[in-house]
Amino acid sequence: MAVYQTTDLTAASFSVALFGLAATTFLLLMGSAWVERKWRLPVALCAIAALIGIGSVYEAREAWFAGNGVPVVYHYVGWTVSMPLQVIALYYLARTAGNLTAGLFWRLVVVSVLMVFVRYLGEAQFMHPTLAFLIGLVFWLYLLGEFYFGRMDDVVRNATGDHLRRGYFWLRLIVTIGWAIYPLGNFLTAFAGMIDDGSLSVAYNISDILNRMAFGVAVLSTAVLASEENTRA
Amino acid sequence: MAVYQTTDLTAASFSVALFGLAATTFLLLMGSAWVERKWRLPVALCAIAALIGIGSVYEAREAWFAGNGVPVVYHYVGWTVSMPLQVIALYYLARTAGNLTAGLFWRLVVVSVLMVFVRYLGEAQFMHPTLAFLIGLVFWLYLLGEFYFGRMDDVVRNATGDHLRRGYFWLRLIVTIGWAIYPLGNFLTAFAGMIDDGSLSVAYNISDILNRMAFGVAVLSTAVLASEENTRA
Amino acid sequence: MAVYQTTDLTAASFSVALFGLAATTFLLLMGSAWVERKWRLPVALCAIAALIGIGSVYEAREAWFAGNGVPVVYHYVGWTVSMPLQVIALYYLARTAGNLTAGLFWRLVVVSVLMVFVRYLGEAQFMHPTLAFLIGLVFWLYLLGEFYFGRMDDVVRNATGDHLRRGYFWLRLIVTIGWAIYPLGNFLTAFAGMIDDGSLSVAYNISDILNRMAFGVAVLSTAVLASEENTRA
Amino acid sequence: MAVYQTTDLTAASFSVALFGLAATTFLLLMGSAWVERKWRLPVALCAIAALIGIGSVYEAREAWFAGNGVPVVYHYVGWTVSMPLQVIALYYLARTAGNLTAGLFWRLVVVSVLMVFVRYLGEAQFMHPTLAFLIGLVFWLYLLGEFYFGRMDDVVRNATGDHLRRGYFWLRLIVTIGWAIYPLGNFLTAFAGMIDDGSLSVAYNISDILNRMAFGVAVLSTAVLASEENTRA
Amino acid sequence: MAVYQTTDLTAASFSVALFGLAATTFLLLMGSAWVERKWRLPVALCAIAALIGIGSVYEAREAWFAGNGVPVVYHYVGWTVSMPLQVIALYYLARTAGNLTAGLFWRLVVVSVLMVFVRYLGEAQFMHPTLAFLIGLVFWLYLLGEFYFGRMDDVVRNATGDHLRRGYFWLRLIVTIGWAIYPLGNFLTAFAGMIDDGSLSVAYNISDILNRMAFGVAVLSTAVLASEENTRA
Secondary structure: OOOOOOOOHHHHHHHHHHHHHHHHHHHHHHHOOOOOHHHHHHHHHHHHHHHHHHHHHHHHHHHHHOOOOOOOHHHHHHHHHHHHHHHHHHHHHHHOOOOOOHHHHHHHHHHHHHHHHHHHHHHOOOOOHHHHHHHHHHHHHHHHHHHHHOHHHHHHHOOOOHHHHHHHHHHHHHHHHHHHHHHHHHHHHHOOOOOOOOHHHHHHHHHHHHHHHHHHHHHHHHHHHHHHHHHHO | OOOOOOOOHHHHHHHHHHHHHHHHHHHHHHHOOOOOHHHHHHHHHHHHHHHHHHHHHHHHHHHHHOOOOOOOHHHHHHHHHHHHHHHHHHHHHHHOOOOOOHHHHHHHHHHHHHHHHHHHHHHOOOOOHHHHHHHHHHHHHHHHHHHHHOHHHHHHHOOOOHHHHHHHHHHHHHHHHHHHHHHHHHHHHHOOOOOOOOHHHHHHHHHHHHHHHHHHHHHHHHHHHHHHHHHHO | OOOOOOOOHHHHHHHHHHHHHHHHHHHHHHHOOOOOHHHHHHHHHHHHHHHHHHHHHHHHHHHHHOOOOOOOHHHHHHHHHHHHHHHHHHHHHHHOOOOOOHHHHHHHHHHHHHHHHHHHHHHOOOOOHHHHHHHHHHHHHHHHHHHHHOHHHHHHHOOOOHHHHHHHHHHHHHHHHHHHHHHHHHHHHHOOOOOOOOHHHHHHHHHHHHHHHHHHHHHHHHHHHHHHHHHHO | OOOOOOOOHHHHHHHHHHHHHHHHHHHHHHHOOOOOHHHHHHHHHHHHHHHHHHHHHHHHHHHHHOOOOOOOHHHHHHHHHHHHHHHHHHHHHHHOOOOOOHHHHHHHHHHHHHHHHHHHHHHOOOOOHHHHHHHHHHHHHHHHHHHHHOHHHHHHHOOOOHHHHHHHHHHHHHHHHHHHHHHHHHHHHHOOOOOOOOHHHHHHHHHHHHHHHHHHHHHHHHHHHHHHHHHHO | OOOOOOOOHHHHHHHHHHHHHHHHHHHHHHHOOOOOHHHHHHHHHHHHHHHHHHHHHHHHHHHHHOOOOOOOHHHHHHHHHHHHHHHHHHHHHHHOOOOOOHHHHHHHHHHHHHHHHHHHHHHOOOOOHHHHHHHHHHHHHHHHHHHHHOHHHHHHHOOOOHHHHHHHHHHHHHHHHHHHHHHHHHHHHHOOOOOOOOHHHHHHHHHHHHHHHHHHHHHHHHHHHHHHHHHHO
C-alpha cells in the first residue's frame, strides 16, 4: 500500500470518505433493525448505497495512489449503482404514506440508471459530449420534477406523520443541491477538457460524503422518529 | 490493482456487475428476514447465487486486468454454482404453492449442473464442441420444458396467490430469454473460434447482471408481496 | 492473482470447490436459524466444516497457481479440522434422538483427529508410511464401526422420527464411500511415490465437494424436515 | 507483509491497538443487542468508532512498515470520523435521561468535526499552525464546556439512574484527560518541528486504545447496568 | 502467498491453528445466542479471544513464510489481548453464581495485562530479563491464587449448579497447566538465548490451540448445560 503524505489533501479526502461511508453503512445496517417493518426497506437501500460507496471510493483511492489522477469512470461506476438505490429509497419512503404505482417505480429506476449511463458515454467519447450532457441534465430534471410536482409529493403532503414530511423535504433538498455537482463536474471534464489532478476528486468526495452519508442518516432518523411516533399514538 | 481508463468499457462493465451483485446480495440477505418462513429458502438461494456472482466476477475482472482477454472458464466456474442454485430457487418457489416430488428436485439439480459442465467440456476441447453444444442445448430445453409444461407449472397455476403466479411468469421469462445468451456465447467461442477481446465479457456481464440481479429481486418481491397477502387474509 | 486457462481442469475444479463451499457455508449458516433448537448444533458444525473448507481450498489453489503441484499437506491441514467437525456433527445428530455418553464423544474426537494426523505423519515421512497408512485405516474402520454397530446406531434405530433415520443412513453412507478416497490417495502418494500433478487434486476436490457439501446439505435437510415433523405433531 | 522485530516497540503498539480495537468492536457490536432499546444507539456509535479505529490503525501500521515514520495525516483521518462519533454517543447517552435540543446536536457535530479538521489544516501548513492550534484548542474547550456546564450536564444530574450519572462522569473524564494528548501532539509536530520517529505513534496508540476502547466499554457497561436497573425496578 | 512443503511442520501447525481458531470463533459466536442471558458475556469474550487468535496466528505465519523464524513479539501481541479476555471470561463465569466486587475485576485485568507486558519487556531487553521473568511469574501465580483460594472459588463452590462447578474446575486447570508453557518459553528465549527455528512456534501453536480452543469450548459447553439445567428446573 502506497504511503500518502500529510499535504496530499486528495488522498486524505478519499480516506475520510472511505471511513465515513464505512461508519454510515454499519449505522444504517444496525439501524434497519430499530425501525418499523415498513421503514426497513428504505433504510436498507441507503445502507447498500453506502456500502457500494465503500467499494468505489476504495478503488478510486487505489487509482489515485497509482499516480496520474483518477480516471473519471471510477466515480461513474459507483454512481450507476448508488444513485438508483437512493432514488428507490426515496420512492419507498414516500410509499410508507400511501400507494404509488409500479409504473412510477420503473420510470424512476430506468431514468436514474440512464442519467448516469449517458453521462458516462459522453465522458468516454462513445457519444457526443454535448448531447450526453444535455440528456443527462434532462433526466435529472425529470427526477426533480417527480419529486417536487409528481405523485410522490402528493402522497407525502397528505401523510399524517409530521416527521415524514420533514424528512422528505430534506432528502429532496439533498437530491436538488447535492446532486448538482455531478452535471457540473461532467461539464468541466467533458467540455473544458479538465483532467482530474485531484481537485475534482476532492469535490466529488465531499459531495459523495454529503449525498450518501447525509441522505442515509436523514432516512434513518426519519424512520426512527416516525416509528416512535406510531408506537406512541 | 491495475488502473483502468474511462474508455475501457469491459472493465467498467465488470465493476458495475461487481457492485450491482454486492448490492443484490445484501438486499436479498436482509430481505430473507422480511418474508414468511416458507419463502426464506428461495430468497436465500438467490442471495447465495448473487454472492457467488461477486466472487466469479471479481476473479474474471482480475484476469481482464492482467490483459489478453478473459479465459471463458472464469464464466463457467461461476455458472456451475449459480445456475443450479437459481433452478432450485424456482423449484422451492413453486413448492410454496403445493407438493413437488423429490425426484423432480434431483432431475433439476443434475440437469442444470450437467448443462454447464458439458458446455465447459466443449469449450476446453475435452469433448467434441458440436456434441457438447447440442447436449447443453438439450439440457436447457429440458429445463424449460419442466418450467413450462411440467408439474411445477401445474402447481403454480392452481395456486391461490396472485403474486406467485405473476412472479413465476417473470422468472420463467428470465430463464428463457436471459439464459439464451449462454448457448449463443458458447456457439461463438467454440465454433467461430472467437477469442474474448472484451465484447463477449460485456455481453456476459450484462446478462449476468440481469439474470442474477433481476432474478433475485423478482424472487424477493414475489416473496414479500405473497407474505403480505397472507398476513392480510 | 495468476490467470488460469480454460484447459486447466485442476484450477477450474479448485474454483468450483471454492464457490461451492462458499455457497454451502452461507446456506448452512442461514439454515441454522430455521431449525429447532436441538438441531442447531449439528447444522452449525457442518457450516463451520464448510467454512474451513473455503480457507483450505483457497490456499491449495494459491499453491497450484504458484506451479509445481499442490503439496499434500494443504489437504491434510483442512481435514484435521473439518473431519472431526463432521464426526461430531453426526454424534450430535444421533443425540437428538436419545442420550449418548460423553466418553463416546471424546473417543470420536480423538480418533478422528489422530486418523488425519497419523496419515500426515506418514506422508511427511515423520513416521514409517506403511505403519501410518495402516493405523489411519484402523482409525477409519473404528469410526465406521461406531456408526454402524455402536450406540449411535442403536439410538437412531429406536428414534421416533422417520427423517432422522433416513438422514443418518445417508450421512453414514457418505462417510463410508466418500471418505474412502482419502486412504486411497494416501496410499498412492505415500507408496507409489505419486507427486500431485493436478489429477490427485481434482480427485480430492470432487471428494471434498461431495463430502463437505453433500454432508452439510443432508444434515440441514434432515434438520428442517425433522423440525417440521415435530411442529406438525 | 513486512516482518517487524521484537525490539520494534512502535510496530508492537500498532498491532496491540489493532487487535484491541477489533476485540472492542466485536464486544460492542454484540453488546448492542444486550441493552434496552434506547441504549442501542450510543453503544452502536462507540462500536462504529472502534471499527473505524481498526481501519485507520491498520493503514498507519502499513505506513510504518514502509519506513520513514507515519505521516501525521493517518491519525487525523481516523479522528475526523471517530471523535464526532464519540461526541454524538455522549449526547445520546445523556439523552436517555431527558430531552436535548437538536440545535445542541448540530453544534456538537460541527464543532467536533471542525476541531479535527482545523488541526489537520495546521499540520499540513494549509493554515498558519499557531492559528490552527489555537482554534482547535478553543473548539475542544467548547466541547468540554458543553459537557461540564451545558444542558447535558443538567439532564444527567437530574436523572433517576445512578449508573448513568457515574458513567457520564467517567466518560467526561476520558474526554478531558485522554483527549488532551491530541493538542499536545499537535503542538509538538506543528511547532517543535518534530517528525514522527515512532515515539509519537506509540503515544497516540496508547491514547487511542484508552480513548476508543475505554470509552466504548464504559458506555456499554453503563448501558448494561442501567438496563438491568430498569428491568428490576 | 508462499507455498510451504509437506515436511514443514511449523507451517502446518500454524495453518491448523488458524483454521481451528476460525472454527472456534464461529462456533462461539453462534453459541452465544444459544445460552441464557447472563452466560452471553463469558461466551462472547472467549469468542473474541479466539478471533484475536486468528489475527495473531495469521501474522505470525506470514512472518514464518518470510523466513528466518518468527520474532517472539508476534506471540506476545496476541496474548496481550487474548489472555486478559480469558481471565475476564472466567470472572464473569464465576459471577453468574454470585456477586463479585468490581475491585477484583480491575485487579485481574491489570495483573493479566502486566503479566504479558512485563514478559515482553524482558524479551525485548527493555528490562532486565531475569527481573521480567520473575515479575511475570509472580503475576501468573497471583492469578492462580485468585482462582484457587480467592473470592471466585468461594462463590463457585457455593453455587447451586453442578455444571458450573465442573466447568470452573476444568477452566482453572487449563489456566494452570496450559499457561505454564508461556513462562517456560519465556525462560528459554530470554535466558538460553534460543532463537525460534520453528520448534518453539510449534509448541506455542499447540498451547494456543488448546488454551484458546479448549477454554472457549469448555466455557460454551458449561454455559449450554447450565442454561438447560435452569430451563428444566
